[in-house]
Amino acid sequence: MKKIIENIDGINIDRRTLLKGAALGLAGTALPLDKADASFWDAFFQKHFREMTEKDLKKVLERLEKEYEEKHKKAVKVGAEKALPDVLFGYGLDLSRCIGCRRCVYACVEENNQSLDPQVQWISVLRFKKGDKWMDLENSEKYYNPQQVPEPGYFYMPVQCQQCENPPCVKACPTRATWKEPDGIVVIDYNWCIGCRYCMAACPYGARRFNWGEPKRPPEKINPNTHYLGNRPRYRGVVEKCTFCIQRTRNGRYPACVEICPVGARKFGNLLDPESEIRYAIEHKRVFRLKEDLNTNPKFYYFFAYGK
């Protein structure tokens, strides 16, 4: 039996219809109806990156380029190069060479359009005391600032996204805004990220960064060669991280950090190519991966080339 409430106007509405109507009305107020321009609604109804057709993708990239040009007053090319076939990217870092000069940190910021204020950096260089308890991450120093490096008695270990084969961050994401690409790079779609930061809690390497404020970067410092899944300008409230410079490496180039390193401690290549320098390092040097016991299976190999 429906409970009919008769009001003074004589309109008969049952309880369920009233509640439904109220819910719809409330939901309607949440919609940003004041935004009249079409690009906003295109963004609102944008498909998931991996479900887009070539046509959808082209439209999205064009829209983003237009948006960025308006916002940053600079022409920005947004690419979406696909993973190369038979490629699995691997990274090597020679701890016996790294001098902790932080050139890589700033080359990365330049290349990948990180926010300058508030400061966002994807690479953290940790300093450890030599001969101390090995790899005591809790007691490592991130803010060291001597006149010159290397300092006697210390060694340095840069940490960035380890591009796990079994990435815990991907499992944690409730919106599937982050995933592992076929060439092994873990990427983020900044338009799907809702900023819940579950991935940051899940990452055992502290590799992910959050845009707490509106990312600020002067137009002359914006690198206009970008990739949808990489260094395109970000928004407030999204997570970002190292992508092995996806915009460079998918075009055959070395990542920016590899090219800047003054001591040549950073190595990069295709793990499936037996001739690559990363394979040489794994096959001939003493290699370890960070927090191997967590079964994340990183593709970032620390090694010691100088061993006597």
Place this chain on the structure above:
Amino acid sequence: MDKRKTLKVLITAFCLIVLSLFFSSVSDSAEYVIPKKFTTPPPPFTPGIFPCSQCHQGMPADKKPRKLEQMHQEITLRHMPDGWCFDCHNADNRDKLRLANGKLISFGESYYLCGQCHGTVLRDWKAGLHGKRTGQWNGEKEYRLCVHCHWPHEPAFKPLTPMPPPVKPSDIK
């Protein structure tokens, strides 16, 4: 029928032997060449100093180890104990370097010279592990010569000024 078969087998065997001899001789002659998958920038000479023969031409070579007084005094050799110019430089043709076996090499191939003592490093360098690489991970790479990072007369890598540390969370306004 049987005879023909044996003949066939013999001919094939002969061909194989000849072929293998041919290939082994080829690989023997290629022993000295390092396959070049890379390019190197020109050596970092002090401007105007090369070719060395522009001054040394016609100058008699004094091969006795001594303290240099007229030229090159700024060079202090902190590389190996009791080292001397002509351990690496060639006395008779100054535009060349000289290996221990007497072979002359150009300044652009100085890695052979360094590799005489630092063999394991040369091996890693050729494999792309020691030293800096730029270019394409799947194509043309540019290597650096040893002397681009290690000043040969004092090869230890010089300390650098580090870039500023990240902002501490407590300093973010």
